[in-house]
Amino acid sequence: AVNRQEQGVAQVSGTMEMMSRSISEVAGDVQDIAGEVRNVSAESAATAEISREVRDRLDSVVRNVEQAVAAVNQLDTQSKEIGSVLSVIGAIAEQTNLLAL
Structure with missing residues (x-):
């Protein structure tokens, strides 16, 4: 007995x-997994x-593109006004040439 x-x-x-060995391995x-989680967290x-x-x-x-578009639109408007003046x-x-004849 x-x-x-x-x-x-x-x-x-x-x-x-x-x-005990198994628990130590686990x-x-x-600990390895915790380290990886910390690394992933830092990378995230x-x-x-x-x-x-x-x-x-x-x-x-x-914003820069919007400003450029606004500037181009303004230039378009101004060029149309210049065209009207011309x-x-x-x-x-x-008419001056006709009067000169």
Whole structure:
């Protein structure tokens, strides 16, 4: 009976050692995973910052394009006004030439 108890204790002790090694391995794996999660979190924060910078730059580009479009529209309006003035000058010159004859 004592011999069986010793065998049982030895078996339990061996099982406990295996479980202890397994738990140590799992703990190491958990630490590795935690490190990877920290890395991913840091990379995610950096990516978010880059995304904000890109969005801000794109907003600036959009504003610049809108200003350029407004300037082109203004130039178009002014060139039409200049064209009207030139037409009037041309008509006056034509009438002046007719009067000179």
